[in-house]
Amino acid sequence: MAEVDHLAAERATARFDVEEMKVAWAGSRHAVHVADRMARLVASDPVFRKDNRTMLSRKELFKDTLRKAAHAWKRIVELRLTEEEADLLRQYVDQPGYVDLHWGMFVPAIKGQGTEEQQHKWLPLAYKFQIIGCYAQTELGHGSNVQGLETTATFDPKTDEFVIHSPTLTSSKWWPGGLGKASTHAVVYARLITEGKDYGIHGFIVQLRSLEDHSPLPGVTLGDIGGKFGSGAYNSMDNGVLRFDHVRIPRDQMLMRLSQVTREGKYVHSNVPKQLLYGTMVYVRQSIVADASKALSRAVCIAVRYSAVRKQFGSQDGGPETQVLNYKTQQSRLFPLLASAYAFRFVGDWLNWLYTDVTQKLEAKDFSTLQEAHACTAGLKAVTTSVTADAIEECRKLCGGHGYLNSSGLPELFAVYVPACTYEGDNVVLLLQVARILMKTVSQLASGKQPVGTMAYMGKVQYLMQCKSAVSSAEDWLNPDAIQEAFEARALRMAVNCAQNISQAASQEEGFYERSPDLLEAAVAHIQLIIVTKFIEKVHQEIPGHGVKEQLQALCNVYALYILHKHLGDFLATGCITPRQGALANEQLGKLYAQVRPNAVALVDAFNYTDHYLGSVLGRYDGDVYPALYEEAWKDPLNETVVPEGYHEYLRPLIKQQQLKLSRL
Numbered sequence: 001m002a003e004v005d006h007l008a009a010e011r012a013t014a015r016f017d018v019e020e021m022k023v024a025w026a027g028s029r030h031a032v033h034v035a036d037r038m039a040r041l042v043a044s045d046p047v048f049r050k051d052n053r054t055m056l057s058r059k060e061l062f063k064d065t066l067r068k069a070a071h072a073w074k075r076i077v078e079l080r081l082t083e084e085e086a087d088l089l090r091q092y093v094d095q096p097g098y099v100d101l102h103w104g105m106f107v108p109a110i111k112g113q114g115t116e117e118q119q120h121k122w123l124p125l126a127y128k129f130q131i132i133g134c135y136a137q138t139e140l141g142h143g144s145n146v147q148g149l150e151t152t153a154t155f156d157p158k159t160d161e162f163v164i165h166s167p168t169l170t171s172s173k174w175w176p177g178g179l180g181k182a183s184t185h186a187v188v189y190a191r192l193i194t195e196g197k198d199y200g201i202h203g204f205i206v207q208l209r210s211l212e213d214h215s216p217l218p219g220v221t222l223g224d225i226g227g228k229f230g231s232g233a234y235n236s237m238d239n240g241v242l243r244f245d246h247v248r249i250p251r252d253q254m255l256m257r258l259s260q261v262t263r264e265g266k267y268v269h270s271n272v273p274k275q276l277l278y279g280t281m282v283y284v285r286q287s288i289v290a291d292a293s294k295a296l297s298r299a300v301c302i303a304v305r306y307s308a309v310r311k312q313f314g315s316q317d318g319g320p321e322t323q324v325l326n327y328k329t330q331q332s333r334l335f336p337l338l339a340s341a342y343a344f345r346f347v348g349d350w351l352n353w354l355y356t357d358v359t360q361k362l363e364a365k366d367f368s369t370l371q372e373a374h375a376c377t378a379g380l381k382a383v384t385t386s387v388t389a390d391a392i393e394e395c396r397k398l399c400g401g402h403g404y405l406n407s408s409g410l411p412e413l414f415a416v417y418v419p420a421c422t423y424e425g426d427n428v429v430l431l432l433q434v435a436r437i438l439m440k441t442v443s444q445l446a447s448g449k450q451p452v453g454t455m456a457y458m459g460k461v462q463y464l465m466q467c468k469s470a471v472s473s474a475e476d477w478l479n480p481d482a483i484q485e486a487f488e489a490r491a492l493r494m495a496v497n498c499a500q501n502i503s504q505a506a507s508q509e510e511g512f513y514e515r516s517p518d519l520l521e522a523a524v525a526h527i528q529l530i531i532v533t534k535f536i537e538k539v540h541q542e543i544p545g546h547g548v549k550e551q552l553q554a555l556c557n558v559y560a561l562y563i564l565h566k567h568l569g570d571f572l573a574t575g576c577i578t579p580r581q582g583a584l585a586n587e588q589l590g591k592l593y594a595q596v597r598p599n600a601v602a603l604v605d606a607f608n609y610t611d612h613y614l615g616s617v618l619g620r621y622d623g624d625v626y627p628a629l630y631e632e633a634w635k636d637p638l639n640e641t642v643v644p645e646g647y648h649e650y651l652r653p654l655i656k657q658q659q660l661k662l663s664r665l
């Protein structure tokens with residue numbers, strides 16, 4: 001009971017309106033309402049139970065995923081849910097499965113790369129689940145290097161067909177989610193060959209399995225690639241392997257929005273940038289940023305609530321011990337993660353806006369913002385997923401020993417989340433893309449070309465290369481202009497330093513290769529600037545609700561000053577701030593943590609997660625952690641019998657043998 005009281009007391013100390021913070025977090029009152037309804041719908045349905053997931057075998061887990069997906073679809077149809085509601089319902093079911101790829105990549109690939117005619121033919125089938133699709137790009141030999149894929153699609157003018165073929169072992173498709181067991185179709189990326197010429201990678205819709213009995217079609221070899229990291233977790237997904245042996249598809253199953261092959265076999269490229277082929281990846285990368293804030297906020301919610309419940313040391317004269325949340329070290333590890341969850345949420349919203357804006361411009365044949373969309377989605381995907389993966393592990397440690405139990409929810413969350421650093425583009429590979437664009441922008445500064453969008457600050461090169469921070473007290477670091485200037489100067493100076501070093505190499509390519517570790521850091525600095533800028537812009541907006549703006553202001557400052565403290569070396573080495581100013585930032589950070597402390601539990605309540613979605617005995621809303629932990633232990637299959645299976649085979653003979661030996665002595 002005492003623990004329950006603890007969280008009630010924590011909630012009472014909040015200095016802001018939690019209901020209004022829920023609106024700020026979700027984006028609108030409508031969003032809070034819909035999310036609430038969908039979360040409760042899932043939580044109250046026994047089919048969506050997930051507390052036994054880590055104890056299921058791979059086969060049981062996969063079947064459970066099929067069952068949940070089918071039940072979710074049934075509920076979506078029965079309740080006539082809107083697209084927004086259906087997306088949220090699937091999110092709260094919280095079990096990776098083939099439907100993620102069907103809706104998240106197969107459908108978007110057809111929408112983005114198919115002609116109107118192709119969309120008209122294929123999308124209704126996909127929308128009604130008459131076909132199930134996946135996104136088959138990566139191969140055994142190549143993932144990052146898309147141009148290196150080996151699968152071929154050779155046009156045969158005699159039959160008006162493409163022949164899809166896997167010429168080598170390394171050309172086997174390898175990894176696509178939903179491919180292993182569930183999908184009937186795939187968008188397959190292959191080298192288009194016509195009239196004897198290789199035109200590079202293009203997308204094709206290929207049927208893989210019979211719609212009657214689900215068996216692979218002739219010439220198609222298919223399977224699952226095997227168990228993955230952690231128990232439960234991403235093992236619910238059937239990541240697959242696929243080989244083609246001269247499989248024929250009609251010509252009109254090449255996705256022809258960007259380029260076409262005529263009946264005669266002539267290749268025609270529309271007047272659009274060829275990078276539009278990568279459009280589905282750009283779309284998913286922006287969703288992954290929004291998803292990072294969800295995963296991070298879940299972990300932080302668990303760690304904050306548990307840290308308020310957990311007590312260690314400090315008891316005097318039999319009085320209460322100290323809540324671990326009161327330890328300054330706990331706060332300095334946890335509150336930056338809380339601030340990062342909010343930061344990623346807001347930058348994710350902005351990125352979604354950017355993506356929508358770019359998509360509208362592309363439809364009007366305006367390709368000017370394509371590079372900005374690529375740099376922002378790639379860079380933000382890389383930084384937010386890397387931070388989130390590390391943060392989930394940090395939250396596990398923040399929960400001490402109990403964090404290591406599956407029932408804490410953290411091991412599974414980590415195992416599900418960590419591949420986000422790799423899929424949809426390895427984070428290092430993506431940051432190097434950002435670095436390339438930074439170098440290009442720096443090189444254009446001399447010619448007077450004004451950078452735009454998130455690179456616009458580089459236009460202030462004369463000022464930013466020599467400015468000195470005016471901060472002279474800890475409070476000065478609360479001024480957003482001081483923060484913004486320090487972050488801009490750091491990012492620009494790091495980029496310019498890299499460019500200067502590269503220019504001394506024998507060639508641009510060699511210089512880029514040699515300096516790539518520094519380039520990664522420059523790219524991270526640029527992306528952190530974007531996150532800080534978007535958080536500052538958010539806080540400048542009108543935000544209703546008692547104390548909400550003040551809390552967000554504090555979190556924004558925590559985020560920025562934490563990054564400054566963590567990367568102090570960059571700020572000092574580039575001469576943007578002095579060691580004294582660095583120390584003042586750290587002093588202010590400590591004061592901000594004290595400001596966050598009484599609001600911490602309410603700030604995670606504002607995420608509005610149900611206990612079902614959190615899936616953690618440590619993160620329970622009521623804080624009644626110990627009885628739940630105790631009860632959960634007894635549910636383990638090992639506890640089904642008092643004497644374990646194997647006792648008579650292995651334990652008893654061993655003990656008896658030793659006893660016999662002893663008795664002979």
Ligand SMILES: CCCCC/C=C\C/C=C\C/C=C\C/C=C\C/C=C/C(=O)SCCNC(=O)CCNC(=O)[C@H](O)C(C)(C)COP(=O)(O)OP(=O)(O)OC[C@H]1O[C@@H](n2cnc3c(N)ncnc32)[C@H](O)[C@@H]1OP(=O)(O)O
Nearest residue numbers: 096100101104143144145146275278287291374423424425
């Ligand atoms: C369970 C949790 C799920 C959470 C997710 C939440 C929501 C998501 C919703 C649904 C998805 C569901 C589940 C997600 C889970 C897993 C799915 C995973 C799927 C996959 O992994 S699919 C495979 C992804 N593969 C990659 O990302 C490959 C990475 N490689 C590349 O992108 C490219 O090869 C490369 C690294 C960019 C290099 O390309 P290349 O053609 O060689 O180009 P360069 O020479 O480097 O550049 C040329 C030129 O082009 C520009 N460029 C490059 N890329 C783009 C782009 N995307 N857009 C625009 N422009 C681009 C580049 O800047 C250069 O420009 P220049 O001006 O310099 O010429």
Ligand SMILES: Cc1cc2nc3c(=O)[nH]c(=O)nc-3n(C[C@H](O)[C@H](O)[C@H](O)COP(=O)(O)OP(=O)(O)OC[C@H]3O[C@@H](n4cnc5c(N)ncnc54)[C@H](O)[C@@H]3O)c2cc1C
Nearest residue numbers: 135136137138142143144175176177419422423424425428
């Ligand atoms: C869970 C999961 C789900 C997936 N789902 C899908 C899917 O649905 N469909 C699909 O098509 N694919 C999918 N993938 C594949 C995924 O997109 C690739 O694994 C990813 O793009 C990374 O490519 P890779 O495996 O070739 O890594 P590699 O490129 O081989 O990376 C290996 C190492 O090399 C480094 N490296 C590579 N290139 C460079 C470079 N130029 N400079 C410096 N370092 C470099 C990387 O940083 C990394 O450290 C999935 C992968 C996972 C793990």
